[in-house]
Amino acid sequence: MSGNGGSGTSAEKRPNELLRSWFVRSGWSKGELARQVNRRARQLGANHISTDTSRVRRWLDGENPREPIPRILSELFSERFGCVVSVEDLGLRTARPSPSAAGIDLPWTGPQTVALLSEFSRSDLMLARRGFLGGSLALSAGPALIEPLQRWLVPAPPGPRHDPEPSSARIRGRLSGPELDLLESTTEMFRRWDAQCGGGLRRKAVVGQLHEVTDLLQESHPEPTARRLFKVAAELAELAGWMSYDVGLQPTAQKYFVLALHAAKEAGDKPLGSYVLSSMSRQMIHLGRPEDALELIHLAQYGSRDCASPRTQSMLYAMEARAYANMGQPGRCKRAVRMAEDTFTDAEDWDEPEADWIRFFTEAELHGENSHSFRDLAYVAGRSPAYASEAEPLMRRAVELFAEDGEHQRSYALNLIGLASVHLLRREPEQSAGYADRAMRIAKKVRSERVNTRIRKTVDTAVRDFGDLAEVVDLTDKLAVELPETAEAV
Structure with a gap:
C-alpha cells in the first residue's frame, strides 16, 4: 500500500x-x-x-x-x-455508491459497518446543528427492506473477523477492561434517560457517543475487545434510532436500526439483533405497514430461537400480536398474546443475567403491549366495543404499574393515552378525557413527539365524536395551551 x-x-x-x-x-x-x-x-x-x-x-x-x-x-x-x-x-x-446514500442493502462486513456508522453519525450531528436532519433520506419498505435484512441470518465466514492481536504500534491505544465497562454503563445511562425524558432531550448526546465508539473501532483490538465495542455500537445505534423514531425522524431512525443490526452481527449477539429487529417492527406498525412488521418479527424470532431469554421471546411474541392485530387477524393475534403471557412467566425462573436492553420489558410493558393489540383489533374491526373491553383491564393494569414504577415516564404517558382511546371506543368520553388529561401532564415532562402526536389524535377523535361534552371542550382548551404544535428540538 x-x-x-x-x-x-x-x-x-x-x-x-x-x-x-x-x-x-x-x-x-x-x-x-x-x-x-x-x-x-x-x-x-x-x-x-x-x-x-x-x-x-x-x-x-x-x-x-x-x-x-x-x-x-x-x-x-x-x-x-x-x-x-x-x-x-x-x-x-x-x-x-456512497455508504450514507446507500439504502438498506449494505455490505455485511466489519470495516464497512464501522465506516457507515462513522459517516452517518457524523452527518447526523452536523445536519442536526443546521436543522436539516433526515431530509435527504427515504424510508425502505416491502421486499426492499426485508430481503437485504435476511442476510443477518447468514453465518459469518470462518476465521477471525477482527485483528486477533493488535500490532505493537497500536498497543498503547488498547482499551482496558474498566474503560469498556464505562462505555457499557454509559450506554445504560442513556437508555434510562430516554425512558424517563423521551428521545428529544439526549438524542444528540447518544449520536455523539456512537461516533466516538466508531473512532475506537477503527483501531486494532483483540477479538474479545472488538466484539464488546461492536456490541456497544449496536446498542447506541439502536438507541439513536429509537430516539429518532420517538421525535418523528423516521428515515433517520430506520438507517440507525439497520446499522445497529449490522453491528450486532459483528458482535455475534443474536438476541441483541432480534431486539433491533423488534424496534424496526414497531416502527413499521407505527407507519401503517403491519405486514412488514410481521416479517421483521419472524426474522427476529427465527434468528434468536436458540439463544434468546424468555423475556426477549415474550417481547417478540407481544410484537407479533401487534402486527397480527393491525392486519385484522384476531385468531393469530390472540394466540401470540397467550404465547407472550406464557413465555413471560418463564422469565421468573431464568437464572442467567439479563441484558440491560431487555430489562424494560416488565409486567407493565407486557400488559401495555397486549392491551394495545386488542385496542388495535378494535379499530381494525370497525371500532369494536368487544375488543375494546378486552383491552381495558390490561391497559388499566399497565397504567397502575407504570405509575408505581415512576421511571418509565414515556411508557406511562403512552398507556394513559391508550386507555383514553379505549374509553372512547367504549363510548365513555368522560373517563377518556380524564386519562387524556393525565397523559398531557406527563407529556409536558417528556420530549417525545410520538407521545404528543398520539394525544392530539385522541383529542381530535374525542372532539369529532363528543365535541359538545364539557369535559372534551375543557380538554381541547388544555391541549392548545399545554402542548402547542411546535417543532421538536433534536
Missing part, C-alpha cells in the same frame, strides 16, 4: 472538478490541506499516511485516494464550510 494513500490505478484520469471547486473556495493552499490531512490521520491512528503538496495536486488531477483519505477530506471540508460535504460531493469514490 502506498503510504500516501494513492489509488495505484493506471487508468486514465480526468481532473476532479468537484474537489477543485471545494478546494478553491476553502482558501487553503495545497501544503495547508496536506498538513491538515496528516494531522487528522494521526488522530485516527493512520500513521502510515504522509501527504504532501504533490499528492494533493494528483487528487485534484483525478487520482482517487484510498481510505481513510476520502473520509478525512469529507470531514475537513465539512468543518470548513459548516455543512455536510460528502465524499461524493468531492468527486471521490465514483466507482461505488
Whole structure:
C-alpha cells in the first residue's frame, strides 16, 4: 500500500472538478490541506499516511485516494464550510455508491459497518446543528427492506473477523477492561434517560457517543475487545434510532436500526439483533405497514430461537400480536398474546443475567403491549366495543404499574393515552378525557413527539365524536395551551 494513500490505478484520469471547486473556495493552499490531512490521520491512528503538496495536486488531477483519505477530506471540508460535504460531493469514490446514500442493502462486513456508522453519525450531528436532519433520506419498505435484512441470518465466514492481536504500534491505544465497562454503563445511562425524558432531550448526546465508539473501532483490538465495542455500537445505534423514531425522524431512525443490526452481527449477539429487529417492527406498525412488521418479527424470532431469554421471546411474541392485530387477524393475534403471557412467566425462573436492553420489558410493558393489540383489533374491526373491553383491564393494569414504577415516564404517558382511546371506543368520553388529561401532564415532562402526536389524535377523535361534552371542550382548551404544535428540538 502506498503510504500516501494513492489509488495505484493506471487508468486514465480526468481532473476532479468537484474537489477543485471545494478546494478553491476553502482558501487553503495545497501544503495547508496536506498538513491538515496528516494531522487528522494521526488522530485516527493512520500513521502510515504522509501527504504532501504533490499528492494533493494528483487528487485534484483525478487520482482517487484510498481510505481513510476520502473520509478525512469529507470531514475537513465539512468543518470548513459548516455543512455536510460528502465524499461524493468531492468527486471521490465514483466507482461505488456512497455508504450514507446507500439504502438498506449494505455490505455485511466489519470495516464497512464501522465506516457507515462513522459517516452517518457524523452527518447526523452536523445536519442536526443546521436543522436539516433526515431530509435527504427515504424510508425502505416491502421486499426492499426485508430481503437485504435476511442476510443477518447468514453465518459469518470462518476465521477471525477482527485483528486477533493488535500490532505493537497500536498497543498503547488498547482499551482496558474498566474503560469498556464505562462505555457499557454509559450506554445504560442513556437508555434510562430516554425512558424517563423521551428521545428529544439526549438524542444528540447518544449520536455523539456512537461516533466516538466508531473512532475506537477503527483501531486494532483483540477479538474479545472488538466484539464488546461492536456490541456497544449496536446498542447506541439502536438507541439513536429509537430516539429518532420517538421525535418523528423516521428515515433517520430506520438507517440507525439497520446499522445497529449490522453491528450486532459483528458482535455475534443474536438476541441483541432480534431486539433491533423488534424496534424496526414497531416502527413499521407505527407507519401503517403491519405486514412488514410481521416479517421483521419472524426474522427476529427465527434468528434468536436458540439463544434468546424468555423475556426477549415474550417481547417478540407481544410484537407479533401487534402486527397480527393491525392486519385484522384476531385468531393469530390472540394466540401470540397467550404465547407472550406464557413465555413471560418463564422469565421468573431464568437464572442467567439479563441484558440491560431487555430489562424494560416488565409486567407493565407486557400488559401495555397486549392491551394495545386488542385496542388495535378494535379499530381494525370497525371500532369494536368487544375488543375494546378486552383491552381495558390490561391497559388499566399497565397504567397502575407504570405509575408505581415512576421511571418509565414515556411508557406511562403512552398507556394513559391508550386507555383514553379505549374509553372512547367504549363510548365513555368522560373517563377518556380524564386519562387524556393525565397523559398531557406527563407529556409536558417528556420530549417525545410520538407521545404528543398520539394525544392530539385522541383529542381530535374525542372532539369529532363528543365535541359538545364539557369535559372534551375543557380538554381541547388544555391541549392548545399545554402542548402547542411546535417543532421538536433534536
